[in-house]
Amino acid sequence: MSALLEMRHITKTFPGVKALDDVSISVRNGEIHAICGENGAGKSTLMKVLSGVYPHGSYEGQIVYDGQPAAFGGIRDSEDRGIIIIHQELALVPLLTIAENIFLGNERASRGVIDWPETFRQTEALLAKVGLRETPGARVDSLGVGKQQLVEIAKALSKNVRLLILDEPTAALSEGDSQALLDLLLELKAQGVTSIIISHKLNEVRRVADSVTVIRDGATISTIDARGGDLTEDRIVRDMVGRSMENRFPDRERRAGEVVFELKDWNVWHPEQRDRQMIRDLSMHVRAGEVVGIAGLMGAGRTELAMSIFGRSWGRNISGQVLMRDQPVDVSTVDRAIRAGLAYVTEDRKTLGxxxxxxxxxxxxxxxxxxxxxxxxxxxxxxxxxxxxxxxxxxxxxxxxxxxxxxxxxxxxxxxxxxxxxxxxPDVLILDEPTRGIDVGAKYEIYNIINELSAAGKAVIMISSEMPELLGMCDRIHVMNQGSFVGELAAADASQQAIMSLIVRE
Known part of the structure; x- marks a missing residue:
């Protein structure tokens, strides 16, 4: 299979930092090519060079696309050649409709007047291609993140995409939405669309990628052909971090002390939907030196629980008791929660953290x-x-x-x-998706920090959508569904199957 894209000896320097150092990759026509590496390895920088965000002349090296040297002066130049990039931070206008977003800057118009019937007709066809059953006139801010990703892909298809670049496309998606997006990539591959996917989720990489290039510290480390049978998570991790990580979770001496934090009969109602109760009669406790996990599917109420505890940052008609070392404490504001000894690491570090x-x-x-x-x-x-x-x-x-x-x-x-x-x-640290969107090497460092905190006698509550993470780090795991705890598992009894059986149990 011939190469659609070759990036040869790319070097990109910022003041005081060499972000890319002689990087080369080759992407075959019609394949899904994954790029893996630790945060800061240079993956996104490389794709910005390719798409013209960093224009020709601002880097060293050569890009050969479809057999011809390419010198993109901006994003418009690369898009004209069928190269479309979808960044991790989606570039949609929330208050505009799906149709308006798809053709923004690429309007279907005649003599300066937008042809709305044609715009809606083409939008419907594009939405059908990506499997999105929304009307063209629906506003983007009414869609979930998973559907917004599909709108971005529909927008790419409207520009006759040949090479689709996706930067961490499933980082903020539920497992179901992630699988649907990966299925769509495989469908596009069957239709002849070549894709480059940047991802930290190695199980997803193994599922869809035909080949994987690993970048470390701004340099190409390896390119692995999935057809050769050598595409294992351990191999990718070893190349990413420069060492074997047979044990993804550091050892920790489990030693729980006195009960530091206790929650009794906690109830929370939705702030806008007045008849909807989000948390129902929930109780839990955490001991000093203990890491207690909360598992559950998207929408189970885990983040709502954490934010309602921490200064009542979410919800209304909140009732129940918070106790610290058997003494009731006031957590009715963030400042009071901090003074009581609570801290909350939000899942949305860029907006709230x-x-x-x-x-x-x-x-x-x-x-x-x-x-x-x-x-x-x-x-x-x-x-x-x-x-x-x-x-x-x-x-x-x-x-x-x-x-x-x-x-x-x-x-x-x-x-x-x-x-x-x-x-x-703090005495109690609530961690909401503490490793979302970061690579395996950085995850290991975060896990070490959590272990150091527990060793120092801190009580840790850990919310995570990654079951292996909960199983590898927690002493006990509460399983949450529809605003209630439906089970509790000790570390010795916990497994992915046991957690899922509690989640789906009526």
């Missing part, structure tokens, strides 16, 4: 400003000292704490969120 335009230094101290202030004025020297201490302790990969967090990889951003809450010295 960090101020992306601010520095690591400023983000680190945000939840505990009083500790670095003198008479209401922040002591910048103390602020720098604190941030630098956490940078070293959590191994945040950055040349300086004055770096804006928006320039960090996902794994390092997550460490900054952890640093922010560790600086409050």
């Amino acid at each position: 960090l101020i992306l335009e601010e520095t690591i230094r400023r983000n680190t101290i945000l939840a505990n400003l009083g500790a670095v202030a003198n008479r209401g004025v922040v002591d910048e020297a103390r602020e720098t000292e604190v941030a630098e201490g956490y940078r070293r302790a959590l191994r945040i990969r950055t040349p300086s704490v004055f770096q804006k967090v928006m320039n960090l990889s996902g794994g390092n951003q997550q460490k900054v969120v952890l640093a922010k809450w560790l600086f409050t010295d």
Whole structure:
């Protein structure tokens, strides 16, 4: 099979950082080619070079596309050749309709007037191709993330896509939506569309990829042909991190102490749908040094539970009791929850966990400003000292704490969120999807941090959609369904089958 794309000896340098160093990849016509690597390895940078986000002349090396040298000056140039990129952060306009989003900048018009009947007709045909049963006139903000991904792909198909690039397409999707998206990629492959997929989910890579290129520290490490039978998760992980990771979860001495946190008869109602109860008569406890997991499908109420506990950040008509070491505490506001000894690491670090335009230094101290202030004025020297201490302790990969967090990889951003809450010295740390969107190497470092916290006597509540993660890290696992706990499993008794049987049990 001939190569549709070759990127030869690509080198891309930013001030003080060589993001790509002599990277070469070859993508065969009609295949699904996966690119894997740790956060910050250069995967997204490489695709931005290919798509013209970083134009010709801003990098060294050569791109050969469809047998011809390519010199893209911008995204429009690459799209004109049938190369379409769908970024991890979807580029849809929420208040516009599906039809308006699909043809935005590519309108179906005659003499400057949009032909709406033709626009809707073509939209319906494109939605049928991607298996989306929505009307062209539906607003995008009424769709879930999974359906929005399909709208992005429909938009790509409207531009006669030949090479489709997807950056972490399933990072924010449920398992069902993820499988549907992967099935669609296989269908597009059968129709002759070539795809490049960047993903940290190695089981998904193994399912759909014909070949995999691994990038580490801005350099090409290997390209593995799935047809050769050598495409194993262990092989990919070894190439990604430069070492074998036979045990994906670090060992931990399990030693639980006194009950630190207790929740009694917790009830929460939906903030807008007044007749909908989201959490029903829920009780739990966590001991010092214990990691307690919460498993469940999307919509089970796990995040709603965490946010309602932490300062009543979500929900209404909240009732029940929170106790810390057998004493009732007031968690009715975020400030009171922090003073009571709670901390919450949100699943949405970019929107709720960090101020992306601010520095690591400023983000680190945000939840505990009083500790670095003198008479209401922040002591910048103390602020720098604190941030630098956490940078070293959590191994945040950055040349300086004055770096804006928006320039960090996902794994390092997550460490900054952890640093922010560790600086409050909490007794109970609620972790909501703590490793979402980060690579296996960064995950291992986060797991080590969790183990260090439990060893120091902290009580940890861990919400995760990845069952192996819960099984590998937790002492006990609560299984949640429709706002209630439907079972509790000790580590010795827990398995994916046991968890799923509790979830689907009526």
